[in-house]
Amino acid sequence: MKWVTFISFLFLASLAASKHLPRRYRHAGHQDTIAQATEVTPDEFRGIALVISSQALQQATYEEVSKVKNDIVELQKKCAADEKSDPECTKPLGTVFLDEICHEQEIIAKYGFADCCAKVDPERKDCILAHKNGTQGFIPPFQKPSAEEGCKAFEADPDQTMGRYVYEIARRYPFSKTSSIFAGARKYKEVLTTCCKEADKDACFAEKATEVSKYLRKEFARQKQICSVHRKLGEVPLQALKVALISQKFPKADFPTVLKLSADIVHAYTECCKGDTLECLLDRADVSKYVCSHQATLSSKVHDCCEKSLLEQGDCIAHSENDDKPADLSPTVREFIDNKEVCQHYADNHTLHQAKFVHEYGRRHPELSPELLVRLGKGYGDLLEKCCALENVVECLGHGEAELKKHISDTLEVVKKNCELHATAGDYLFQNELLVRYTKKAPQLTFDQLYEYTKGLTKAAAKCCHEDEAHKLPCAEKYVSFVLGEICREHEIHHINKQVCKCCGDSLTFRRECFSGLGPDPEYEPTPFASDLFTFHPDLCTADPEVLKRKKQKQLVDLIKHKPTITDEQLAGVIVDFQGMMTQCCEVADHKTCFETEGPKLIERTRTAFGES
Incomplete structure (x- = not known):
């Protein structure tokens, strides 16, 4: 979809005279000083x-x-x-x-x-x-002071301590938003204020400072993903998603306003991604000021955000609840289906008409994800391409409407099935299922990478499956998209395989569907069998439960890398056999001798089941 084309067109046609246009659209002489x-x-x-x-x-x-x-x-x-x-x-x-x-x-x-x-x-x-370099390691790792040293420095000179903290973060993340660094600094100051009063400062810092680090890592990772998409796919997919998201967040907003805001926000992304973080800051501030000065026509949910400082407003608005739908909003969008004139509208401007469809559908359906809305927009465009070439346009569109509804129900069914699996299996077994799936799709990834990605997907299930139906799908697509974005960022740095490349490079909003449809990598050469591929140590009987779980997951991944075409039945047989050996050897006094005896037998039985012996 040529989103850039229609957004540019709309600005020129409808918004050129607006006194509310952001800084970059105003007269060249009017600039922030x-x-x-x-x-x-x-x-x-x-x-x-x-x-x-x-x-x-x-x-x-x-x-x-x-x-x-x-x-x-x-x-x-x-x-x-x-x-x-x-x-x-x-x-x-x-x-x-x-x-x-x-x-x-x-x-x-x-x-x-x-x-x-x-x-x-x-x-x-x-x-x-x-000159900006965001490569990890360009600036040497920060040598953290001990809790005691940090507290002494903070008590002696709070401003200097926080200044150094901001400096160390900013120089390592030269493309990041100023607001994110400020938010991290506020959180870290709270940690210092709290933990420096504690008797066990180290324990307090280990817990609370780690949470701040996690917050910043996720924020910076999300921003890097946006820049990765921007670099590979351009502004188009980002603008498409923003049209959908803003239509849901501000259902009272008219179509030109939604387009204006989506373009403004993506322009800010562009500035940050090229390293102009000051211009990015000013652009985001303009968006915040516009939203806050138009609350009556945009949203009743941003009042508290607009009471905050200008630097905090943007992130607050981005995380604010969707506004209530207007009372006079019709429940359906029949004008896009029961009207022959849609073909003329589509012929006049394909992308503009599709965007209007996404806007109107999105403002009526906050329970759908922005990603799904964009996919529906693409499906609607495909439907028009097909139906507008026929005589019975309205009849064809009526049949096609069922296809769009089926895509919605299919998407909801995927979420439902994964939530049912998570509810039945629990976190550990759910992650194991994901490890099997993703090791087959991307066996080139290391165990640690596969573990972290599937852990992220498991957390998404744990969080989103407990949401109500109005929030479940947006939550699931948001968190799954983040994990897949991390896989694609890794692929951008270190090529994984061709099928992952296709999913990462084709479409942002169809990425989840693409990954779901992947089978074992057809070009992968399985890890050859080696006697040390599967080793069984006595500590399997004495290890900490969490450590033991990870050891088992490592062996599971190694098994899949050796036999990526393994069937569910074969895998179940190996797991049952392994559990039997574990029970047998952990019940005897001499664990070591038992594993040395039974381990090779288990391996031989497994190879026989695989047809390798």
Whole structure:
């Protein structure tokens, strides 16, 4: 679908005169300046300056970055007091940040920015952004202080401690949103405030600081996934999903507004993905301001978000509940089915008509996932291609409507079956089932990778299967899409196989269906049998239960990699045989001798069952 085409068309045709257009659509002379940076508090502006400087000067020391940050803050104070006090006061904010970096001659010479600073914008800006490196390990791993040392530093100078924390995070994630780093810093400050009062500081930090790290890793992973999709598939799939999601979140919003917001949000993604995190921040702030100034026509659910600081509004709005459907909204979208004129609308602009369908269907069905809505939009387009070539258009569309409804019911049935399996099997056996499936699909992945991905899918089932019917499907598709996105990011770095490549590269919204349809990799050469492939140690009888579970899962994966075409019956037989050996050997005093005797017998029986002996 040519989403870029219709969004551009709609902006030119319908929104060009809007006084509410974001900054990039306004007159070129109207831009954010440092003198206007009063919409955030002084502390927030200092934080922004620190984040942007740390992300640009990744290899610089904290002291060097602080020098740049302090100069920017002082300039902002000066310009706020008198906009005519310095020529920098009326320059675009992004230009001022680059000017301040390039004024530091020693720093730019030391870290290789001299050539960039000799250029003029936009070449200067592009050059500096091109230096950003988000590769893991580019900045050495952070050496965490002990709990005691961290608390002493925090008590002595809270601002310095938090500043260093923000600096260390920002320089390692130069493409990440400022708001995510701020959110992580707020959470970490709460950890310091709480844990430094505890007698057992180490235990407190081990629990609470780990949660902050998990939060940040997931946030950054999600942002990297967006950039991966943007890099490989462009803005199209991201805009399509946003149209669906915003239609559900703001069902009162009219179609042009939904398109406007979706384009604005994806444009912010584009800026962050190319490393222009300041422009990304400003774009997101514009979206927040627009939403908060149009609450009456958009949503009654964002009031509390709009009471927060500008830096917190965006993420809060993104996670806000869907607004209630308008009372006068018709229950169905018959105008897209019972109307011959739809063919003319479709002929006039294919993608615009499909987008209207997604919008109208989405605002009526918050219980469906955005991914499913986009798939329905694609199905509706295919239906029009078929029916509009026939004489009995309405009759054909009526039959086709049943196909769209079947796709919805099929999707819900997949979720239902997986939830039933999870309810019956529990987390451990459910994950084992997923390990079998995904080892067959992608045997090139290591056990640790397969374990983490299937653990993520198991957590999705544990969380989403307990949701009510209004939230179950959106929850499931969201979390499953995240895990599949992580697999695709891994594939982008290290090629997995051709069938995974196809699923990752063809369609974002059909990705889950594609992965579900994969069988054993046809080009995979199974791991040859070796005597040490399956080893049975006495610690199988004495290991911690969780450790033992993982050991068994490792052997399960090794077995599938050796025999990816194994049938369910063969696998069940091997598992029963293995459990029997475990019971037998763990009941005798000499575990070691028993395993040495019975282990080879088990292997031989297994190979015979596989037709290998």
